[in-house]
Amino acid sequence: MAITGNQVSIAKEFLLKGEVVAVPTETVYGLAGNALDEKAVLLIFEIKNRPSFDPLIVHTDSLEKVKTFVSDLPEKAQRLAEHFWPGPLTLLLQKKSIVPDLVTSGLDTVAVRIPDHPLILELLRSLEFPLAAPSANPFGYISPTTAAHVNAQLGAKIPYILDGGECEIGIESTIVGFENEDVVIYRLGGLAIDEIERVVGKVKMMPHSTSDPKAPGMLKSHYAPRKPLFLNYKEAFVESTQAESTGYLLFDNFIGGVPKENQRVLSRTGDMREAAHNLFAYLRELDALPVERILAERPPMKGLGLAINDRLQRASFSEEE
Ligand code: TXA
Ligand code: MG
Numbered sequence: 001m002a003i004t005g006n007q008v009s010i011a012k013e014f015l016l017k018g019e020v021v022a023v024p025t026e027t028v029y030g031l032a033g034n035a036l037d038e039k040a041v042l043l044i045f046e047i048k049n050r051p052s053f054d055p056l057i058v059h060t061d062s063l064e065k066v067k068t069f070v071s072d073l074p075e076k077a078q079r080l081a082e083h084f085w086p087g088p089l090t091l092l093l094q095k096k097s098i099v100p101d102l103v104t105s106g107l108d109t110v111a112v113r114i115p116d117h118p119l120i121l122e123l124l125r126s127l128e129f130p131l132a133a134p135s136a137n138p139f140g141y142i143s144p145t146t147a148a149h150v151n152a153q154l155g156a157k158i159p160y161i162l163d164g165g166e167c168e169i170g171i172e173s174t175i176v177g178f179e180n181e182d183v184v185i186y187r188l189g190g191l192a193i194d195e196i197e198r199v200v201g202k203v204k205m206m207p208h209s210t211s212d213p214k215a216p217g218m219l220k221s222h223y224a225p226r227k228p229l230f231l232n233y234k235e236a237f238v239e240s241t242q243a244e245s246t247g248y249l250l251f252d253n254f255i256g257g258v259p260k261e262n263q264r265v266l267s268r269t270g271d272m273r274e275a276a277h278n279l280f281a282y283l284r285e286l287d288a289l290p291v292e293r294i295l296a297e298r299p300p301m302k303g304l305g306l307a308i309n310d311r312l313q314r315a316s317f318s319e320e321e
Contacts, residue, residue, distance in 0.1 A: 001155040004147050004163050008123045011162045015127065020044055022136045022150045023123065024164025025115035027088045027172050027190050028143035028280070029150050030059070030133030031158070032120075036069075038100045041132050045102075047157045050139040055105040056132040057090050057173070058112050061124035066112055069130065071096050074178045076200045083199045086116035088169050088190030092177035103132050113173055119164040135172060142225060142280045142287075142315070145170050149284060170277035171307050176203075188307035190276065225287035228317035229294040242293075247286035249296040249312075251275065262291060272304040279308055283315065 002022070003010075011021045020033040020043045031048060033040030035058045045052055060066055063081055067073065070093040073081075077091050095110035104110050115121070124131065135143035136150045144150045147163035155161070174189035176196065183203045185193060197203055227247070248255065248263045252270040255263065264282035266275035286294045296312050299305040 001151055002158050002161045004151060004161045006119065006163050008119055008126065008162065010160055011123055012126055014160050015040075015123075015131070018043075020047060020158055022144075022147070022154065022158055022161040023120045023131070023133060024147070024162060024167065025059075025117050025120055025133075026086075026168045027115070028145055028167055028170070029136040029147070029161075030057075030115075030120075030131070031136040031154065032059070032131040032133040035059075035103055035130045035132035036098060036100065037129070038102055041100060041102045044132060044134065047154060048134060048137070048139050050134065052102065053105050054134075054139075055107060055111060056103050056134050058099065058103060058110055058130045059115055059120070059124060059133050060112070060130040061086075061114060061121050063114075065130065066093075066114075069096050069099050070094060070110060070112065076183055077176075077178055079199055080176065080183075080196065081114075084191060084195075085114035086121065087114070088116070088173040089113060089196075090173040090175045090187075090189075092175065092186065109177065111175065117164050117167075119162055123162070140224060142283050143172060145277075145280050149281070166277075166281075168277065169273075170279055170281070171304070171311060174307070179204075188310045190304070190307065192303045193306065194303065224315045225283050225294060227287050227291065227294050229283075229296055229312070229315050231296055231298060231312060231316045245290075245292045247289050247291040247294045249282055249286060249294060251297045251299045262286075262289060266299065266308075270300075272299065272302070272308070275299055276304045276308055279311060 014021050018040050023030050023032045033044050072094045090111050090113040092109040099110050137143050145167040147161045169190040172189045174191040175187035177184045183200050185205050243258045250265045266278050299308050
């Protein structure tokens with residue numbers, strides 16, 4: 001088990017030594033190391049068991065610092081940054097050579113974000129280098145939204161978890177790139193598309209292109225629990241003689257005929273923010289129950305519901321390619 005605490009100075013000490021620590025953000029916990037130190041970056045890939053073709057997000061605390069490692073900031077990127085940073089938005093920008101190729105898996109863009117959590121912001125302000133940080137889960141598993149989630153899976157492999165409580169947003173950042181005049185969404189996430197469109201107008205959607213080298217991490221197995229997860233919860237429920245051995249992830253209401261302890265309701269009031277906040281924690285809880293499968297209800301496709309549906313789809317057993 002890793003030492004868990006809220007001492008920014010301890011996290012900093014380990015990072016200065018080239019080690020990797022877990023850090024809180026408003027989206028999910030990250031596994032952080034010096035983004036400009038190849039050895040630290042390699043360590044991140046090793047600890048996560050992540051394939052090296054899946055690039056990392058670089059975190060920093062100011063637009064001035066961003067400009068030290070990106071070569072170009074398109075006007076729309078600048079507008080989005082000013083509007084939403086710190087916040088759950090990642091921008092794909094042309095990198096300077098100071099960013100190791102390992103961080104970007106050889107791409108000429110680097111994913112950048114200023115996260116919105118007081119502890120990581122304090123840490124970033126105190127450092128002279130930015131932090132590369134993927135979500136702090138083993139590759140392919142659900143992202144962690146508490147320090148305990150991190151400890152359960154990676155605790156034996158890292159020296160320190162900076163504990164910032166429950167992640168407020170609960171799903172990863174929205175990833176946005178720029179192509180000519182277009183703003184392109186590569187990953188749905190904690191910042192809703194309509195909010196982005198209010199600032200830069202209509203965007204292009206490219207979140208499902210698994211073969212697109214621009215988003216090599218968008219793999220089918222992402223965000224999956226260990227138990228098979230099915231999205232057709234209604235049909236499966238009707239003929240279910242297996243209620244006892246099934247966990248239910250529901251949107252806004254419990255269902256009858258099933259033990260209540262096997263059910264998790266994302267938001268009783270149908271609030272998408274609350275649903276996103278609870279999504280990964282509830283999936284973990286269901287995964288830990290003595291059940292054989294998880295059935296999930298799809299939330300409506302509005303606001304953060306798009307990102308929630310995206311995560312459920314990727315986590316699901318029955319997904320068609
Ligand atoms: O909310 C978040 O974004 C969290 C917190 C810790 O900041 N981080 C996170 O990192 O979700 P990760 O590594 O789990 O997901 C990053 C995604 C990957 O799917 C990767 O393929 C994509 O970002 N990515 C990174 N650099 C990229 C690039 N240059 N071009 C396209 N996609 C990129
Ligand atoms: Mg991840």
